[in-house]
Amino acid sequence: MLDNKTILLVKEYIKYYYKNNKIEIKDIDKREFGFGDFENKISFRHYAFKNDNLLKNYFINNAPPFVSYSSAEYEFPDARPMDNKKWLGAELIFDLDADDLHLACQKEHGNLWVCENCLSSVKNETIRLIEEFLIPDFGFSESEIKINFSGNRGYHVHVLNKEVFKLGSEARRNISNYISGIGININAFFPTIDQRGVVLRGPKPTNGGWGGKLASSMIKRLNNGENSLLELGIEKSEARMLIKNKTDIIFGISIGNWDKVRIPKKSEFWKKVIKNLSIKQSDSIDKNVTNDIHHLIRVPNTIHGDSGLVAKEILSLNALEKFDPMKDAIAFKDGTLKVYVIKSNKFYMNDNEFEPFNNVYKELPTYAALYLVLKRVAKLV
Numbered sequence: 039m040l041d042n043k044t045i046l047l048v049k050e051y052i053k054y055y056y057k058n059n060k061i062e063i064k065d066i067d068k069r070e071f072g073f074g075d076f077e078n079k080i081s082f083r084h085y086a087f088k089n090d091n092l093l094k095n096y097f098i099n100n101a102p103p104f105v106s107y108s109s110a111e112y113e114f115p116d117a118r119p120m121d122n123k124k125w126l127g128a129e130l131i132f133d134l135d136a137d138d139l140h141l142a143c144q145k146e147h148g149n150l151w152v153c154e155n156c157l158s159s160v161k162n163e164t165i166r167l168i169e170e171f172l173i174p175d176f177g178f179s180e181s182e183i184k185i186n187f188s189g190n191r192g193y194h195v196h197v198l199n200k201e202v203f204k205l206g207s208e209a210r211r212n213i214s215n216y217i218s219g220i221g222i223n224i225n226a227f228f229p230t231i232d233q234r235g236v237v238l239r240g241p242k243p244t245n246g247g248w249g250g251k252l253a254s255s256m257i258k259r260l261n262n263g264e265n266s267l268l269e270l271g272i273e274k275s276e277a278r279m280l281i282k283n284k285t286d287i288i289f290g291i292s293i294g295n296w297d298k299v300r301i302p303k304k305s306e307f308w309k310k311v312i313k314n315l316s317i318k319q320s321d322s323i324d325k326n327v328t329n330d331i332h333h334l335i336r337v338p339n340t341i342h343g344d345s346g347l348v349a350k351e352i353l354s355l356n357a358l359e360k361f362d363p364m365k366d367a368i369a370f371k372d373g374t375l376k377v378y379v380i381k382s383n384k385f386y387m388n389d390n391e392f393e394p395f396n397n398v399y400k401e402l403p404t405y406a407a408l409y410l411v412l413k414r415v416a417k418l419v
């Protein structure tokens with residue numbers, strides 16, 4: 039828990055941020071809002087605001103550490119219970135969090151800390167979601183896809199499309215299952231996979247959906263080399279063998295003949311590859327936000343109370359590729375603060391490297407000091 043003195047000071051910074059930054063929200067009068075304190079991301083909900091100015095006043099008066107709004111629009115967003123709000127539709131949202139990637143680095147630094155690898159891995163996953171699924175498979179245009187940094191260790195993707203807006207949770211669950219590779223029947227792509235001595239027929243890169251994705255990804259990764267295959271969970275010895283015969287294999291896959299890919303336990307092998315090509319969202323149903331048509335999600339460009347960073351809106355896919363949250367999402371660039379750091383790992387912020395600290399007093403740039411305090415690894419002095 040943060041002590042009262044710390045809470046008051048951090049709130050002063052939050053207030054300052056909202057005084058100086060304009061938060062614009064599309065269809066604000068139809069959204070439900072929820073606010074958090076430093077312990078809970080949503081402590082109160084069912085709030086509504088008629089316009090951006092009223093919301094700004096709320097921000098300045100209350101300095102909320104977390105601000106969320108509904109991906110849904112309602113006729114009466116502050117009505118209770120939920121049924122009385124009169125649901126009009128909802129954006130399709132995807133919440134990608136480094137935590138769901140189960141990275142090896144997380145075993146070393148724990149779930150509360152976020153390292154460079156966590157941030158770059160979840161960014162790549164977000165780019166793949168958009169480039170390999172949302173645009174080619176669902177036909178959304180880049181202009182319908184809004185991306186923002188979550189403010190801590192992930193990204194939120196909002197799809198603003200008229201047809202999707204009215205979809206219920208069942209249809210959204212199907213979309214989420216599709217991108218997660220859930221419920222794919224391997225035999226549908228490889229009809230002869232369980233038969234010995236028969237040529238293994240499989241998908242071509244020109245096929246739609248997962249079949250085509252599997253074929254084109256294999257060709258792309260064979261061309262990219264061994265490491266690219268290892269990322270799919272393929273064993274080193276198998277990857278070497280595949281690369282050695284890649285010319286033959288690529289030609290085979292391009293015409294739907296997968297017999298050149300000589301792999302034992304083919305069915306399990308391709309299931310594993312599909313799992314690694316799929317997008318990692320939270321796998322528990324109650325945490326999967328894509329399905330939930332009443333979900334509250336962080337308002338873009340607001341402060342995240344566990345990092346002091348901004349849940350920064352990212353204007354294009356191109357901008358996402360260059361985006362560095364530990365630089366581009368910094369809210370408090372001016373001044374320094376004195377802190378007592380209990381224990382922190384090495385981190386980079388605003389192009390500065392901060393070495394690991396262990397039980398020391400430090401004067402740090404405001405953004406770095408607040409970051410450590412809000413990560414609960416330092417105390418304000």
Ligand SMILES: [Zn+2]
Pocket residue numbers: 141143144147152153154155156157
């Ligand atoms: Zn990490």
